[in-house]
């Protein structure tokens with residue numbers, strides 16, 4: 103590994119006094135970080151070891167500083183790149199911005215980021231932040247990850263599915279690159295198997311890549327696994343006794359406060375704590391961790407409703423939500439400073455739990471819950487459940503305060519309950535539907551899923567169920583290989599396999615326009631907004647969108663009505679010269695329309711965003727896009743052919759029986775088909791509260807099932 107220092111590109115910022123002062127400030131901040139004194143030692147350890155585990159307190163400087171240390175130490179000579187993976191998009195983007203600023207370079211030049219559908223890198227990028235999922239996709243085209251000299255897997259304690267799969271793959275790449283010429287056969291074999299099955303485009307790319315690598319000795323890859331709350335021993339054992347380094351020291355102290363007794367209503371306790379901090383504590387913004395969009399919007403409304411109770415002349419409270427389905431420009435609002443005279447209250451899911459530094463945050467409120475995926479392989483049912491956080495998550499949450507100065511974290515549960523929490527979160531791979539992972543691994547040439555070297559193996563039952571699921575969707579052949587072309591096409595779409603299959607089928611059945619909208623709308627969270635106190639008003643406003651066919655066509659109606667409104671405005675505005683005026687007017691118009699119709703504008707915008715992204719993908723893949731127009735029969739047949747695994751039949755007593763699992767279910771009260779007489783339906787979601795409910799439901803004909811999915815229904819299921 104080269105050890106020469108590499109000069110940093112000089113800044114092209116204008117050298118006015120402000121920017122010089124800012125640079126000085128950043129330099130001083132960097133020098134004060136706990137990680138600064140151990141720079142040399144860390145560089146030496148990376149040079150000495152192939153795999154290094156780094157554990158250091160939140161805010162000590164791991165994410166922002168280590169890549170810069172390695173750059174300075176010459177790890178990017180010969181054009182190689184240091185790749186840093188993050189479990190979340192927002193962290194990849196904001197950390198890259200910060201590091202670019204610290205380096206005094208423009209984002210996208212020496213420092214950049216790459217996340218799904220958004221790439222801010224260039225040929226000169228040497229430090230690249232990205233999501234773990236994105237690096238997995240890169241591995242499809244470059245199995246050696248040959249551009250990288252170092253890969254840093256950050257926040258590994260989160261154990262997302264992508265992190266776990268990535269670690270398994272990296273193990274292979276490390277082995278292959280430790281002796282890249284002689285060991286190449288190892289990966290070449292895999293790649294060879296793969297190329298015989300790959301679609302032509304991938305095949306060509308891969309062959310070109312292999313030729314390019316032929317005889318070339320790639321330098322060994324370095325892997326760093328890091329987190330503030332890592333089971334260092336587990337990771338070390340997985341990598342054959344890898345060295346672990348602990349960085350001592352925290353930047354600023356965070357006071358942890360607990361309640362004396364458990365709270366019976368944590369949302370109410372959250373509200374009280376927000377106002378207590380606001381009235382009794384000094385300046386500083388508040389970050390609140392909630393479990394999802396609905397909860398966030400509920401607390402947002404409650405805060406608004408109580409604002410008038412604030413004493414005259416007190417500082418104003420400004421609520422800002424952040425959750426994963428919020429469009430990214432709206433997510434970025436949390437990073438802007440609060441206007442003068444305001445205190446920011448950021449209402450966040452665990453999207454803001456790791457890696458991010460939100461300027462101004464001094465107080466964290468942690469009710470101690472998180473929404474986590476869980477999967478029942480016997481029923482093939484995935485659901486989201488609200489569960490207590492782990493100790494590692496609680497630590498990360500408190501770590502968001504105290505990044506710019508001392509902070510406070512209010513845990514809304516007694517200290518004895520903290521002691522009872524699990525140390526770390528159960529790896530996602532052990533509690534999710536594995537169809538997507540398996541599809542990706544197959545596309546990467548890993549055929550033996552059960553034998554794959556996972557850090558923690560998912561259950562055999564879950565693997566088999568997911569293989570069966572993919573087989574039924576036509577993604578796998580009889581001998582469990584990716585089918586051509588369907589399996590390969592599905593692996594290229596960044597969607598749940600069942601949605602990918604629906605798009606492929608819809609292109610054959612001439613209703614891809616409708617299915618693109620459906621998949622986009624189903625991927626966004628709750629499009630309709632039904633406040634309890636205005637339920638009748640909401641129902642009558644939404645009447646014009648309702649389709650007797652069910653929820654899918656209803657969602658299409660909403661999407662098209664919004665589209666018509668925005669397009670009409672565009673035409674009316676084409677005369678208008680002032681761009682800003684047009685944008686402002688459109689925005690106002692759209693908001694009013696959403697409000698009048700009780701539609702969640704944020705979710706609808708997100709759906710429009712997803713729509714344009716997946717449309718881009720299917721266009722690239724060359725799938726014919728056409729519309730079935732008013733022929734809703736054709737569209738419903740396509741829904742039946744796509745979602746046949748989620749069909750339910752009406753029972754004499756009025757409930758439904760899910761045909762695949764035999765479970766007794768009811769149509770959710772928010773569905774258009776609630777209380778309808780539909781004999782047979784397909785659905786997209788099964789949620790369990792006190793009852794088992796199906797949501798996103800459309801009526802179909804029972805006989806279509808054996809006609810459109812004979813491979814399943816002819817088996818007598």
Ligand SMILES: Nc1ncnc2c1ncn2[C@@H]1O[C@H](COP(=O)(O)OP(=O)(O)OP(=O)(O)O)[C@@H](O)[C@H]1O
Nearest residue numbers: 160161162163164165166167200330457459505506
């Ligand atoms: N966008 C930012 N704005 C202001 N300060 C920042 C920003 N990003 C980082 N910092 C400062 O740099 C410090 C180090 O951040 P960094 O993300 O490198 O820490 P870390 O050790 O990786 O923490 P974590 O484990 O929580 O991800 C922060 O505590 C904060 O003081």
